[in-house]
Amino acid sequence: MNRQHVVQALLEKAHVHVNGSQPGDIQVHHDRFYDRILTEGSLGLGESYIEGWWDANQLDEFFFKFHLAQLDKAVRDKRLILNALKARLFNMQNQRRSTRVAHQHYDLSNEFYEQMLGPHMQYTCAYWRGTKDLAEAQEHKLDLICRKLQLKKGERILELGCGWGGFAHFAASNYGCSVVAYNISEQQVAYARRWCAGLPVDIRLMDYREATGEFDKVAAIGICEHVGYKNYRTLMEVAHRTVKPHGLFLLHSIGNNASVTTGDPWFDKYIFPGGMLPSVAQLSAAMDGLFVMEDWHNFGPDYDRTLLAWQSNVDEHRRQWQSTFDERFSRMWRYYLLSLAGAFRARTIHLWQIVMSKRGLIGGYETVR
């Protein structure tokens, strides 16, 4: 059986047809596509997409089928082993290396992100309960976090990794809290400082590991995916040393079905260098003896909808960015957003909010949804 037949047989297992008319079907424009998938795995799949060797009727639906059939396991790159070894030998997320992520990804044009993410500049999963509007769904998410943290007027909040300051702004404006936030992306910090001007919000251009002080509540929203598996415990320790004895810590993170010590090679190269997704087991081991787990919420399918909304926003403003970002960038970005959407839809990855207390809230913690 030649390579084309091998790949097509794999795709048929996932009910994906070459040149078919179903949403998850693909068109192959270059004969070497099949060879490349077999030799380069997930990296080759992504790179050949960027290069225009293939297209899908609906890329998210292709990846949904791809993950449902567990083809991600079939095309795992041999490079993964090397990556895993590298991750074990070196701490890829020491403070110097972390800034690479900040530059490569978060220091892209703020205007581009404003258009993609909407008015709250939330670069994490929205919460779609009761709405079909991205801006509202992001407000729901922000409010969900505030309600889960039981924020009260006058409380001091620590935020580890604060993006463009959307949560800090929301908690200060809507709940009357003061916020100290840590972030290592210069562009994000500058933006957050402007946005939160006049509010009791202190944005620090510093690594989360440098956080000091004592706070009523601690939030870590979308940072855990960047810290690397060697630092899950560190993240918990930072939260533990900074939260008051009767305080609460909320961790909002994408999660993985199984424990890994390396990220996907395509995402590592093109989107989030050094990023990887924690498992329930890894986060639980990291919190063992430090925190009481009060509530663990899994709403991954909301990220599917969020990613589709982002892609739709990007498509809407496409013409404006044609001279800044070339076709390769545009395809890369689409692959990034829609391959993730498909993975969330197939439940290969998840969105978790975990509420933790230091000693357990007396009387118990009431679930908030």
Next chain:
Amino acid sequence: MNRQHVVQALLEKAHVHVNGSQPGDIQVHHDRFYDRILTEGSLGLGESYIEGWWDANQLDEFFFKFHLAQLDKAVRDKRLILNALKARLFNMQNQRRSTRVAHQHYDLSNEFYEQMLGPHMQYTCAYWRGTKDLAEAQEHKLDLICRKLQLKKGERILELGCGWGGFAHFAASNYGCSVVAYNISEQQVAYARRWCAGLPVDIRLMDYREATGEFDKVAAIGICEHVGYKNYRTLMEVAHRTVKPHGLFLLHSIGNNASVTTGDPWFDKYIFPGGMLPSVAQLSAAMDGLFVMEDWHNFGPDYDRTLLAWQSNVDEHRRQWQSTFDERFSRMWRYYLLSLAGAFRARTIHLWQIVMSKRGLIGGYETVR
């Protein structure tokens, strides 16, 4: 400082006074009490209570203060080390040993349990939302489990460890399901078979590890505390091999703040031989790669109320049992129920319901409370 002063200083740390009038205060009737606590730790504390060496104004409140001040760590028996070693060298929960628990504890008079537990014969935590009545709270718990498992008419349910058949009876009567249940206590099995007669319920006097077949949903309610840390993975594997690809598994268990490989020596000797409480980390490691964690609910404070209700029922029927159970048994039982109530109140231990799916429910899992 003599031993009496050492112990009193520890108790003062927990705001417990000897001969005081506060609910958590104690009366010491025997001078050797202090010596015994220091040399025999938690086992000595419990045994000396059985023997009438000391009393508390409110035993549950004493244990609440005791745990809040983390005195449980201070009086940990040296014997623990030996127990831990024993647990590591031998599998204390092989199938032969497991029957010891069944005989020592669950084969006590059914009538006694009926009076203590109420009409649903539920020997696990009730769910008190919207009620102050134990029977109603147990119905709420049973219904909560059925709703979390999304039971539908005609579905086949597997229950691993079924007590007196209360859940099997409830699911068959109220949700139109058929149930196959495994239990190794002869008295419980005989009772469950009588109770569920005429319903599509098959109660098997067999170890949970022998379960076979394929089921829409699997429930394990209050068995995990008995299986021992070496079998957490086994329990998950049994559920994994018996649940359908799109099915759900609900685990209802008491949980521990930290990972341990041995039980409390007093509880091991008097109440549940070989029992121990899993941590979030231990259960997460056990489910890693097998299940998708859909929802993790912590409502430990409901067990505090449940235990108080059980003790109140025991007190109410005390006279009837005076000739069967002597004063020692009565004190032992009170110590068992109320020391646990205090530990739940202090959030040293928890009640977890974890909903797991095999591959992730497409569309997501809606939280039920």
